[in-house]
Amino acid sequence: MTSHDSSDIVRTSPARMAKGLLFVFIPMIITLYLTITLWHFTSSFPPMVSVPKPTPAGAPGSPSGASTAAKPNTITIPAGASVQGNPSFTPATLTVKKGAVITVTNTDTAPHTSTSGSDPSAPNNGKSWDTSLIMPGKSAKINTANLAPGNYPYHCTVHPYMKGTLTVTA
Ligand SMILES: [Cu+2]
Structure with a gap:
């Protein structure tokens, strides 16, 4: 068988x-x-990634970078930003490396945006990025992966006098 x-x-x-x-x-x-x-x-x-806070005190083994970046890749909209003349975006000029993802946090009581272009009538208004409305206490991301190195003026569509500059380096 x-x-x-x-x-x-x-x-x-x-x-x-x-x-x-x-x-x-x-x-x-x-x-x-x-x-x-x-x-x-x-x-x-994302903030949890930047754990190595205690190291910059000694930091003998890191000669490159990490020297001036206190709050890397972060833009804050301070309280009172909706009033013309007040600081609108801090830092007013942020420099990041291409590929960085920036967090825009609105600590004001009014909604704001970060929209590329110098003002709402600019031909390139919103072409590079537009967070759309960021509600009070909320945050939004700007991804620089597709941005060519250079200077990018940006503004708030709700309050066009709110302006900032994003500098992207290679
Ligand atoms: Cu605004």
């Missing part, structure tokens, strides 16, 4: 195959799920 033996092998193989595949795919799916979950978690807390 050799034919019985061979049919037995044929019948068990798919079962083993399925088991093997399950052992491969279940950990794969779990890993994928965890990766995606942690990815979102990590990207939703």
Whole structure:
């Protein structure tokens, strides 16, 4: 009965195959799920990346960069910014490396935007970026990955006298 033996092998193989595949795919799916979950978690807390705060005191091993950047890649809209003459964006000029993702935080009581272009009538108004309305206490991101190095004046569409400059370096 050799034919019985061979049919037995044929019948068990798919079962083993399925088991093997399950052992491969279940950990794969779990890993994928965890990766995606942690990815979102990590990207939703960008300030946590800048943990090495205590190092700049000593910092003998880091001669490059990290010298002047106190609040890297951050623009703050201070309270009172909606009143003409008050500081509108701090720092007024922010310099970042191409690819940096800037967080614009509105600490004022009025909604504001950061919109590229020197004013709402500029031909390039909003062409490079537009956060749209940032509500009080909220923040928005400006991604510089697709911006060519250079100086970018920007303004607030709600209060066109609110102006700032973003400088992107290579
Ligand atoms: Cu505004």
